[in-house]
Amino acid sequence: MRKRITGPLFGCIVCIMGIFSNSCKKQDNFLDTKPNQSLNIPTTLEDLQRLLQNEDVFNSQPDPGLGQISSDDFVVQDEVLPDLSSPERNAYLWSKEIFDASVTQSVDWNFPYQIVYYANVVLDALPGIQVPDNQKASYEQVKATALFYRAWAFYALVQTFAMPYDKDKAASLPGIPLRLTSDLNSHPGRGSVAECYAQILSDLKTAQPALPEMASPPVKPSQIAVSALLARIYLAMGDYPNALAYANACLAKFSTLTDYNTLNSPGTTNIDKGFLSEDIYHSCLIGYSVYSIRRDMYIAPAFYNSYDPNDLRKSKFFTILDKLPQFPRFVGSYDYMGQKYDGLATDEIYLIKAECIARAGDGAGAMDLLNTLLKNRWKTGTFVPFTASGADEALLIVLKERKKELLLRGLGWTDLRRLNKEPRFAVTLRRTVAGVTYTLPPNDPRYAFPIPDIEIKLGGLTQNPR
Template structure:
């Protein structure tokens, strides 16, 4: 990794964004820190306002190269040359080389490491500025910093490391782990087992420090941390632990949005306000390929939705005279970005899958039906049932595919499900007269480390 340039650059840019584009909840920190050279937090309020910077921690914070590489959408031949970046075209067609000299700052790498830098600054500053009388607030600040650090490292390993293999995790390169804000520290890549150990430790520790109900949807909470651990354990294939964390989340927050009550959709999202089921709000890095005029969903996929399933009309639209190109408009984000946060629909699906894998078929279908009844027209939903484990898993995984479209989760699902021949998928895309393929378990399921990190830091590159 190249902390002297990349992380410092990301930090300087982040500070500039704080001062130039702040929202009201950040104003107090900005008013007292008018010079970015003096932007060193010196009080708990400074740390609170730093954490409240949505530009850094939430908006476009999550890596998106995996979403571009997944099978959630297609790009028409006429559009493909018009994508803004070679990086987008190369990623879409699973090229061995993604980066070029025209695009040296890779946000999928830089943004998470900027968040990690901020989190480390906060964790190091906190003991110096807190007093016993402020313990509750100090605990919440520490919990938030740990959550953000663990969340960012998880996103990094999903993008830049190969899928987890319990039998070989100590031999699989992960990402560099930075637990200090010292920009002169230049760690090499940790192995994948150690990366996940750190990720899980951070988030577990955050649970006891975070509030049950956050002040804002963009802030972490106990339900969000439990849901994130459920997501992580599902990716690791530990279904018992994933179920435990899913249940822990739902015990404290289980609200679902009734799609029948969605009355004010925008042209690019489900609602102009945060949805009730949104537990923690964040969005993907905003590449041009995510524009609804640049991509479309396969019509055969849209046809999988029942006529009484409201997702068929709420998640998709048809632009004039383009019936062959359904467009996704179902983001949970209110600013037209692609939502990648944590919501209860995902948690119910995790619970359903884990119950099915433990052969609790009735429990699995009950969890699934709790979600689906909120998606269908009134008095039309017939509860799903399953005759055996495979039947239940097939139905749950299909509904997961239909529910979590364009949420940045499909890439991880492909990576984990490819380990099971029953669910392995060979991806294919045709651009012009050329067919591109991505077989299951291919080395290209890990993005290459940005070239400048390799050149300056000497860390190992992913084989492609």
């Protein structure tokens, strides 16, 4: 799957940008480097197509991981914390300061803005490229692909460095810088949260018609991927009618679910192609070292034990190391190399639809959708359909199963952020380390990570209160 584009043009851009390969090393800020513009201007449509084929940039490990570390998905043993990088350790403990004096850069900031830069290089170059009529469709598809990637990166950034969407406050809440040009001398201020979401939604809706219906393999954007991403975004915004509409649009064209009885243990990928059959768009979280720790990073036993013995996720997604049941380790991934997958897949879309129709009062319909998903997760012949007494109970069941199905998929942080807006679902997170209890109350300012200091200085940005 992993491809690195090479050649004079792309070697120059790679040199300029720096394809970051280690999330725990101090990185140079690519936005500080002023490239020789005469060397990195694409001149043909093929140049732009090749630039957008770099899976190292767009698919491998480009997505912020601090939120995943700050979520309640896993536990780290006390003695391991000093060995983590300071951003990992501080994020895990919900510290006010995330980046200490030894860390001047943030890969959670740099990697997504690298995607934005690539996308903007393409979008800026396109108006100067003339193509014959028989290449117009390709031209529009290149533009649409760049818009999708930019929207993907902006959404990841706003989930990390801005407070959760609130329709009553979005116009006044600070978002992220909306870089809409590849000019490195441009330093836009922080748009509002409302402006950020408007740009993301606009990019995606503009892109959708020109994209292919489905991408194979799923490392490129498609119309179905746009619908799936819009469903995810509208869910995060609390706009359940639109989330349902786009979940329906996605499932109307692609509703494949993988029967986990066909998967090897503990792997969860299709051996032939390296992609699971329900994978819509493939992307992974930045590979922080905490994920590679064995017994020292584990899942709370009570959560592990909430899986039914006949639920194949329990046997295929987890392993018990050294026969110590207090340390169940999560090993499942939709990425064949074992990276932490956070892409778009049909299981998430079924869960979005089930949640939305439960919120609309259709408890029975929500259970039908949930059962369609879960019967593909149980040992053949053992699944007993879930039932609910009404829509409220159905919603509780769906949210519980959402957490179990999407564990360590990069969605737990956004779910905490959005559900904290509802008092019935709001939670105070707690961790006890070396006898000290750390807490993160609902809607706390620490649900937005601090912007790296170098970006504050260079861009004149306002810092997030912590």
